[in-house]
Amino acid sequence: xxxxxxxxxxxxxxxxxxxxxxxxxxxxxxxxxxxxxxxxxxxxxxxxxxxxxxxxxxxxxxxxxxxxxxxxxxxxxxxxxxxxxxxxxxxxxxxxxxxxxxxxxxxxxxxxxxxxxxxxxxxxxxxxxxxxxxxxxxxxxxxxxxxxxxxxxxxxxxxxxxxxxxxxxxxxxxxxxxxxxxxxxxxxxxxxxxxxxxxxxxxxxxxxxxxxxxxxxxxxxxxxxxxxxxxxxxxxxxxxxxxxxxxxxxxxxxxxxxxxxxxxxx
Amino acid sequence: xxxxxxxxxxxxxxxxxxxxxxxxxxxxxxxxxxxxxxxxxxxxxxxxxxxxxxxxxxxxxxxxxxxxxxxxxxxxxxxxxxxxxxxxxxxxxxxxxxxxxxxxxxxxxxxxxxxxxxxxxxxxxxxxxxxxxxxxxxxxxxxxxxxxxxxxxxxxxxxxxxxxxxxxxxxxxxxxxxxxxxxxxxxxxxxxxxxxxxxxxxxxxxxxxxxxxxxxxxxxxxxxxxxxxxxxxxxxxxxxxxxxxxxxxxxxxxxxxxxxxxxxxxxxxxxxxxxxxxxxxxxxxxxxxxxxxxxxxxxxxxxxxxxxxxxxxxxxxxxxxxxxxxxxxxxxxxxxxxxxxxxxxxxx
Numbered sequence: 001x002x003x004x005x006x007x008x009x010x011x012x013x014x015x016x017x018x019x020x021x022x023x024x025x026x027x028x029x030x031x032x033x034x035x036x037x038x039x040x041x042x043x044x045x046x047x048x049x050x051x052x053x054x055x056x057x058x059x060x061x062x063x064x065x066x067x068x069x070x071x072x073x074x075x076x077x078x079x080x081x082x083x084x085x086x087x088x089x090x091x092x093x094x095x096x097x098x099x100x101x102x103x104x105x106x107x108x109x110x111x112x113x114x115x116x117x118x119x120x121x122x123x124x125x126x127x128x129x130x131x132x133x134x135x136x137x138x139x140x141x142x143x144x145x146x147x148x149x150x151x152x153x154x155x156x157x158x159x160x161x162x163x164x165x166x167x168x169x170x171x172x173x174x175x176x177x178x179x180x181x182x183x184x185x186x187x188x189x190x191x192x193x194x195x196x197x198x199x200x201x202x203x204x205x206x207x208x209x210x211x212x213x214x215x216x217x218x219x220x221x222x223x224x225x226x227x228x229x230x231x232x233x234x235x236x237x238x239x240x241x242x243x244x245x246x247x248x249x250x251x252x253x254x255x256x257x258x259x260x261x262x263x264x265x266x
Numbered sequence: 267x268x269x270x271x272x273x274x275x276x277x278x279x280x281x282x283x284x285x286x287x288x289x290x291x292x293x294x295x296x297x298x299x300x301x302x303x304x305x306x307x308x309x310x311x312x313x314x315x316x317x318x319x320x321x322x323x324x325x326x327x328x329x330x331x332x333x334x335x336x337x338x339x340x341x342x343x344x345x346x347x348x349x350x351x352x353x354x355x356x357x358x359x360x361x362x363x364x365x366x367x368x369x370x371x372x373x374x375x376x377x378x379x380x381x382x383x384x385x386x387x388x389x390x391x392x393x394x395x396x397x398x399x400x401x402x403x404x405x406x407x408x409x410x411x412x413x414x415x416x417x418x419x420x421x422x423x424x425x426x427x428x429x430x431x432x433x434x435x436x437x438x439x440x441x442x443x444x445x446x447x448x449x450x451x452x453x454x455x456x457x458x459x460x461x462x463x464x465x466x467x468x469x470x471x472x473x474x475x476x477x478x479x480x481x482x483x484x485x486x487x488x489x490x491x492x493x494x495x496x497x498x499x500x501x502x503x504x505x506x507x508x509x510x511x512x513x514x515x516x517x518x519x520x521x522x523x524x525x526x527x528x529x530x531x532x533x534x535x536x537x538x539x540x541x542x543x544x545x546x547x548x549x550x551x552x553x554x555x556x557x558x559x560x561x562x563x564x565x566x567x568x569x570x571x572x573x574x575x576x577x578x579x580x581x582x583x584x585x586x587x588x589x590x591x592x593x594x595x596x597x598x599x600x601x602x603x604x605x606x607x608x609x610x611x612x613x614x
Contacts, residue, residue, distance in 0.1 A: 138396045142445065147445065149443075158395050158396040
């Protein structure tokens with residue numbers, strides 16, 4: 001028996017490896033589904049005006065931007081993905097959720113809540129990307145939230161509309177006093193893809209216990225589309241419908257529209 | 267030992283069964299659609315579009331063919347893709363500078379012929395479409411063409427039992443969504459390969475040019491080939507060939523897409539294959555004959571900041587040159603392609 005021992009253990013190892021590989025291969029799909037089923041982070045996006053204090057209402061309420069231009073909002077939506085949480089003390093970074101895209105559409109309350117999973121830990125910064133990565137702009141017909149049927153796609157100049165703000169304003173010179181900001185552009189020179197980093201207001205922090213959930217309230221201030229650092233007057237620019245300088249300026253403005261206002265740990 | 271080994275084998279067998287079960291779902295219990303292998307004609311380069319995520323199948327092709335010829339894809343039912351892309355005109359619009367669209371409107375550019383599309387890096391005269399799969403959305407949604415909305419088209423298709431069956435046959439289940447519709451259309455239009463003209467037969471050694479055609483070919487190679495490069499007869503670039511701007515349309519071409527002044531008045535170099543089936547010529551169909559188009563290069567090039575260096579001084583062509591060139595260009599007509607029943611309306 002003695003001389004055969006190493007041989008058996010080798011076979012044992014091979015057998016174990018085979019078992020492991022089979023198990024992994026057969027369960028891969030289920031494992032992934034299980035992992036996403038545990039949502040321990042919930043992001044709740046809310047549209048606001050006036051320094052994150054007043055909830056924005058569609059169509060019915062008139063607002064005024066920094067240039068005293070009255071306007072009403074009829075559509076407000078944008079793509080987000082690639083969520084991460086940081087701890088600025090330990091410099092630990094954790095990816096939250098997978099690489100899925102989300103279309104936050106304030107006219108559809110289901111889309112404003114994003115459920116993710118993250119390794120339980122203490123975090124004080126949320127980061128994510130606004131927009132649709134360039135490769136997906138050149139890869140043909142997509143589905144899910146990136147389905148061109150969602151209306152966030154330029155059919156005559158292939159590419160995603162990454163953010164959309166539409167409404168009416170008496171100062172608009174466009175038909176029916178409408179204004180339409182369709183912001184896109186994925187090529188390097190005209191990119192509107194923005195990395196957003198949000199530090200939680202002190203002393204708010206995610207302090208996650210295993211099996212518990214944290215809710216993060218994030219506001220998106222529509223006023224920020226119109227100024228800082230670029231002045232965007234509805235009276236001058238009622239429509240942005242293609243990539244370019246104007247789209248990049250508006251994207252730079254609205255990249256500052258988010259704020260984490262509350263973190264609620266279970 | 268024997269017992270241990272039995273246990274190991276049983277365990278492996280059990281796990282193997284689990285593994286097979288896990289895989290079963292993706293394999294499906296039916297044989298699935300019939301794959302088509304895309305044949306690259308001899309001498310053609312590697313296609314830009316390769317059906318990698320959109321596997322080319324008999325069922326997908328047939329679905330795309332039905333969609334291509336179906337007025338349901340347009341708002342009022344009158345404008346299928348085929349209304350502007352007619353097989354007998356190599357899938358251009360026969361004898362029209364502009365094509366008819368919804369509500370008595372016209373397009374603002376000449377409908378391009380559809381063939382050898384998988385070798386195009388970008389489609390449209392201005393190259394606005396960067397992937398063949400999403401091209402159908404442009405005419406479908408253009409208010410002066412099919413004037414439709416994606417969800418409205420999908421709604422119409424969903425009410426049709428035949429489509430449900432065909433989507434299932436092509437993609438495994440009855441789900442009808444934009445991706446599947448676009449995949450199927452891409453399988454059809456991507457399969458429109460034209461490579462059986464007299465020119466192609468000469469290249470294969472199956473036919474010979476007449477002496478006049480050969481003279482035209484020699485002229486072609488010295489005067490035209492740098493843009494209309496063989497074997498596709500286009501280099502897929504965008505160039506300003508010095509056409510005076512039509513002030514009513516004021517089409518700036520490629521600049522509309524790139525926002526770059528250097529691209530003003532540049533349009534895609536069209537393939538010259540099937541030239542004699544696709545008149546009129548030019549991005550706005552301003553030339554009613556090949557002879558007119560050739561004369562433009564001889565005497566009509568208008569100077570502007572972006573005019574192409576290759577044509578800015580014109581291309582000197584005598585009357586004889588033009589005659590010989592036209593005899594050669596006639597050898598680019600592919601009558602097999604326009605008569606291919608696979609590309610004709612379903613059931614015809």
